[in-house]
Amino acid sequence: MADLTSTTQYGRRAAVFGLAATGIYLVMINITLEHLQLLSGLRPFDMRPGGYSSEKAYALLDALGGDGRQYYLTRQIPLDLIYPAFMALTLVSFLKWLASQGVNRVLTQIGAWLSVGAALADYLENAGICTLILNWPAPQAGLVYAASAASIAKAVLTTLAVLTTTIGLTIWLYRRIRDWLKRSLHG
Template identity: 50%
Template sequence: MIHTLPSRYIGFAAVGCGLIATVIYVLMISVTLAHIETVSGQVPFDMRPLGYSPKDAATLLEALGAEGREYYLRYQISLDTLYPAMLALTLIATFSWFGRHMSGSKLVRSGIILSVGCALLDYFENIGIAAMIWSWPEVSIALVYAASTATIVKSALTTLAVLLVLLIGLLWVRLPKADLCP
């Protein structure tokens, strides 16, 4: 017999993971990524949703200097190791919570798949960035394109997942009240 978590626990998980993800995101934006941009005068890899070229990567890595590259690895990549999981858990819990009230929804299943994809691609992006930093100044063009592609696809999937959760939320609000009972 399969036991499912009560709806309130899924809601608590969504809110709790969402709060943790928000704190990490704010730290990245206001501290680590801001520091990287200040030190280098360049937009960090993480903040380039449309990707970057090998020339862009070389310009950023050169401008960071040894200390900036070490900072990127130690602080930004460390925080960005936690963030994808927290964002994915937030989205998955939110989709699951809505799904409890919208059984059989392909939109909910699609949202969960997108959420996992976002996290995986964010981790691929992070591995690519770390590999570029470690291999500096001998960064391969293929590595830059792989990391850049991960950034682009991650950005697109994240946007789709967030838009989908908003759409499902709107659909859920429009459900008749009788359908909302657990």
């Protein structure tokens, strides 16, 4: 009975965290990041999974102007301090649910670590963006490189975490369909 309770709790947690993460993501994509892009005419740092050069970072910071840089710090960054945790909690909870359903524990543990790593990289990216903005107009090239590397790491780790979760879900679905077909053919 305790296993069933924990299984149900993992599923509920994944749903609640997933709804919160989705809500925050939609606000960022449709409001804060959209506003920053309209204001500057350039893609914000958060929307550059391949990273950025010093020249591109300086161009964005300059195009944002003082009000845009302040908006980044006071609107986008606070949302992006909440989102990575909810995203990681969603994936980790869902992976725990998959593990409780018999999906390979090594796969689900790897997915959980990738999810936590993606959140940590996102926080490093946010710290880098804040530091770039606060040091404007004299951000250091090394700082741009570090923030860009965090952006790339976030994108890679997030992709791997979601891919691992998708593989786990595919395994679970395959087993469910296979078992259903066996019952249908033999019953």
